[in-house]
Amino acid sequence: MQADGNLVSYPVKTSVTSNDACWASGNSGAGDNVTLNFDDDGRLYLLNSSSTLNNLTSGENFQGRTIYLAKLDVDSFFRLYSHNLDEKRSWSILWSTPTGRCDPKGVCGVNTYSILRGLEVKCECFPGFNHVDPNDLSSGCQKNYTAGGCKNEDGRLNYTMKPLNDTQWFNDSYYLLTNSTKEDCAAACQGDCNCDAVIFEDRLCKLQRLPLHDKRSSPGSLSFVFFKVGVPEYITNGVPPADRPSKKKLTVEILIIGVSLVAFAFLVLAISRALIYRSNAWTHKRASDRGNIELSEDLAPRAFTYRELEEVTNSFTEEIGRGSFGAVYKGTILNNQKVVAVKRLEKVLAEGEREFQSEMKVIGRTHHRNLVRLYGYCLEGTKRLLVYEYMSNGSLANILFTSQNQPSWDERVGISLDIARGILYLHEECETRIVHCDIKPQNILMDNCRCAKISDFGLAKLLKPDQTRTFTGIRGTRGYVAPEWHRNLPVTVKADIYSFGIVLLEIICRRRTVDSSLPEDEAILEEWVYQCYENRQLSKLVGDEQVNERKLDRMVRLALWCIQDEPSLRPSIKKVLLMLEGTVDIPKPPSPTSSLSTI
Template sequence: MGSSATIAWSPFCLTSSFNRRFAIILLCCMLFPSALSGPVYSSISPNFTASYYHYIDTSGAFLASRNGSFQAQIINLKPENRSFYLVVVHVSSRAIIWSANRNTPISESSEFRFSRDGMTLFNDQKQPIWSTPHNLAPVTSLQLLESGNLVMLDGANNTLWESFDLPTDVIVAGQRLNVGKSLVASNSDGDLADGICSLVVGNNDAMIRWNGMNYWELSMAPNAVRNAWAVEYMVMNYTGVYLMGKNGAQVVIRIPLHSSDDVVDDPSAFRIMKLESSGVVSVLKLSSGGSSKQEFKTPDDSCRIPSTCWKLGYCTNGGTCQCAPGFHSASSSSEPICVPTDGSLALPGPCNGSQPNITNIKYSALGRDVDYFSNDFSNPMLQNVNLTACKNLCSGNCSCLGFFYSQGSGSCYVIENQIGSMATKMSWSTDKDRLGYIKTIVVGTQIGVKGSKKSDFPVLVAILLPSGVMVIAMVAFLIWLRRRRIKRRWSRSMNSKLGRGSSMSAEEEMDFVSIPGLPVRFVYEELVIATESFKTQIGSGGFGTVYKGTLEDGEDVAVKKITCLGAQGRREFLTEIAVIGKIHHVNLVRLKGFCAHGGQKFLVYEFMDRGSLDATLFRADPVMEWKERYNIALGTARGLAYLHTGCEHKIIHCDVKPENILLHDKSQVKISDFGLSKLLSPEESNLFTTLRGTRGYLAPEWLTSSAISDKTDVYSYGMVLLEIIRGKKNSSPQMRSANSRTDSNRGNSRSSPSSVESGQRPIYFPLFVLDMHEEGRYMGLADPRLMGRVASEEVEKLVRIALCCVQEEPNLRPSMANVVGMLEGVMPLGEPQLESLNFLRFYGRRFTEESRLGGDDEQNELRLYRQPTGTNTSSSYNSLSYMSSQEVSGPR
């Protein structure tokens, strides 16, 4: 009996054709090692053939880039499987950046052929399973560039084909992903086949999709900045991810990879942007040996990804999974099967297109805290309908697996074909009023299997409906009828107590029904109960008074009672609310809903528990630290940049001031009252310029006939930034030593004798900042309460940005997107033009004069902007301009 070694190496003793071929190859390698191991080329000419067997000694590599950074290989990711792929690999990190045949793997003996017609992969039966286009000009060479791009060239070295045009799940630095192109995630690290997640570049954004349904957009990243241009392609480098437009001359969306505090350690390091099999988009810094560092990922909340949990899994706390409410696990595996808790119900089987029997369908409610990822990215199937209509829609559709219904707006969102995991509504939903329902069927019946010989559920013997069931149904109907009458009686009682008139007219109801996109509509009585009859006032401003409230589910809200709308119509109000309600950004206060009750109008916002910036910044104790001030400045800039360039309809805030910058206990910064200028009538637009608490932040163009633009908000932001630096209002007196540099030679009024004698005199802080900037002295501008806890260069950075923002000429002011770039350190600091800041000297003179007259800060602030008769300045500040609400709000 032969030894095992003899049996193992004898091809005549092997029954498997694969084993026989493998043994022959190994014998040839032992006897003639050079015969089957070809060299790794830097350029390949036509009539070239390769297989894994041919290049087994080089791990399947047959082509390398000039410096050896990349190789083209035929590799096997799983040794236990005969699944080989033609790939481009980054050598030092072993990262695969491109694959030709990800969905059709070949064997170790399958051939790769390169001819004058291009590249082709053949399977074991010599059939082509992948190739480049055959209509190309004659090809003369195949090369792998140092960028990782595999290219075919003609005789004049013109590129005929390149792998960068056919990305898989990765792009490298400098590689463009054009509009319409996409990255498709792999099934897993060991299976390169197309997965269910994709990243698609569109005309306005880059969308991440699961089974063709959007669940995230690249611009939703917290540090993303957007400009108003159409997207042409996406590209990534070591500084950030960019969506470019205008022939590559304009950054449409920018996501910086490094904050202003980070140091770019190695710009030459190899980085890739990859759509992971999990559905996360990552930017990875790769190093030798296969290790990597994640520099960016989105979404950062795992519960936003529909594949985080299994079908009907419920994701909480960033990735904890369990079955959704009303369901339980029927399996002990890592991905359990969630089935209805009610044993008499089951999930429907496959749909074959036949009409379901709707009498056998029941719906399992998911609870108030559960929402679904696609609801915020798709339009409702129906609008302004009741719950019954939504149920009937799903019941009549075999492919419908469930739906979400919004009680406030009457919107019906349908789940079809596939169900992913659910998530907690509080973490990401824009509509807290949606309730979910999953379709189930009574056990023993099946929908969509008419004529089927095999059922997925046991068939119960049909029995007559017992008379007792009819009695129970009748009792249930009487209980429902009684509750309905009680509810109506309570409503009439509340209307009487609250002075409410008759019910809503048909015309009013039609307005609510016919305007799409409205947020949740609250009933007036709900707001009365939530606010305890408007008991706790937490703020007031030009648009109205704000009250704290608590909804029925325990969520705190801020209820703003609008008081400045005058005779504006109800429909106009609702139309603008629909626009405002669609605006969502991490640095903008979210509008939760509204109420139109007779002539009264209310807006319901999320509650920010730390109140407004002025309440925290200007108080004596505790002192706001510099890092928090910087983050507030950055968050405010991001919010304004989104309003100016990231919204579907450009919005100019028109009232940027500390009172409209709100803070939350988790260091969140959000802008409030954005878009409310859109609610003004033309007559009220003029009044808006005189609202209390606004004048200190008005750009010069408000007081002239100049047009109002987004640069008006930039000016106001600059004034707020100066107050963040100083910790006091710009209009409150700032005492300056008379021994410091004399200002009279530079246009300032001379000090009064009394102030000179005392050695100090009041000055206008923005002018003081300008003077100190010219002298290069910045530490004297920071809030003295910080007691040296801030460096001079940090103060200088904010001072220079602020002065750029408050320049008199709007065209010289940076855009808010550029302000964000300067704050983040990805753009160089601007240099303020001193001649465009001379108007501050006029303001400074007026301030000094009014300060000597006495009076409180507000009176001085109002007098500051009144030009005396006969004063000649570079601009005409003696008249208020007339502006329509169109000019105030921007284009719609």
């Protein structure tokens, strides 16, 4: 019931406008006291404070053994049912809204089309797509082939076009071709790297980009739709199926090779473990024979005593930083004069010694050029300290948000790649998958060559929820926290993708995500960036700095995809890295908050 007295039904996740309405009572302007009423004789009517405005149904001669049901069905019809308790029959329909069927918008996710079969909605994927989550059809669909360039090395196209008939579309196209034929329309998309699908209708060819929305099954539709999908491998490599080895022969060969490789791998593994054991035993013996503090980078993180770390840091006199996990002090390992950073954790969860040591071993087994190395730890009562490699150039925030010695555009692109590679290792390549939960410039440290390294990974689970004022019962720092934290939804690796997107915007623009000293329309970075992107004014983001405009456009697009409110729309970190490297195309992103505009 709208404020103007008009009773209207809308599909979920659509705009509340007449264009999206399924049915309306037609009482617009009747006032704000209108109510829908339902009498026990089956009469449905609209009533204001003084009189009846609209009889939706006339009602029947009341019979005590008849009951009525008014129901808004899933197929969008508002219906009145009746049932006589003396007769063994099912419910019968007395009245229904007279308009045509309204499609189930909002039920299916992106890159799908909906089919209504009876009262059940089916979400089908486009050709060349599979469901992101088969158990949750509203999650949408994604490509089931690896994206690549438009052409291979010998100039042949890497894509073919597949039709999808009997569908109706409402998407805006990014390019129109007039006076076209169906064949020319499909060929135009096949040769355009930015095109993912085309809609051909009445000699008009509409080129589309992913993701696609607002489509439905429409038997007898006069429009033709073609989707770009990956060409089968034998077409691109020139070897037809008839010239390939038979499947049975190929399976036997693969089995023989596989068994041989497994046997060889076991042999190499056994020899390697024996050699490593002997080497570690000798190293441990040599280290234990020396009385002074020393550090061996060949070993797993070693356990320090609190007294040893007092000696290393000269009684914790030189504080070099303070973050969300605690204070950091500069120290020197005496024997090899190696400079280290000693972090004293504050308000750590009251875990047992064994659990804390297990966590340290997980972190200690991470070895990557874009992760800060953990050398050791201290566990004495409530004292928990970590010993890291020392990063001479401080944090990314130190060099990004100060006017002196800011990194150039090419350096910032390299820093973005470093961070993405570090996150890729945490998410997909290390032995135990790690969700960082607090990606921000203060946790990105710079070595003497200005190579970016991620710190504080794996520590979020050791902290209490109220650890500092930057935490609000959730893990992460305001401004970088993914929206799902606030909506009590399951948090996955996509939370780190959101934080990386915010950091990427800060790297591009060399400013903080929120700056109250700027004009109101520029204060919130993500909103300002999307406004500049929509208005084709990306040069505002970098000021007078000379940058590669094509690379700037790609990085802005990628950042906007990473900060989408809907986690399933954010790319994986592997795809983020491919986009940063320029390996795959980046489609035009929607507004970051568009997926929540109707909630």
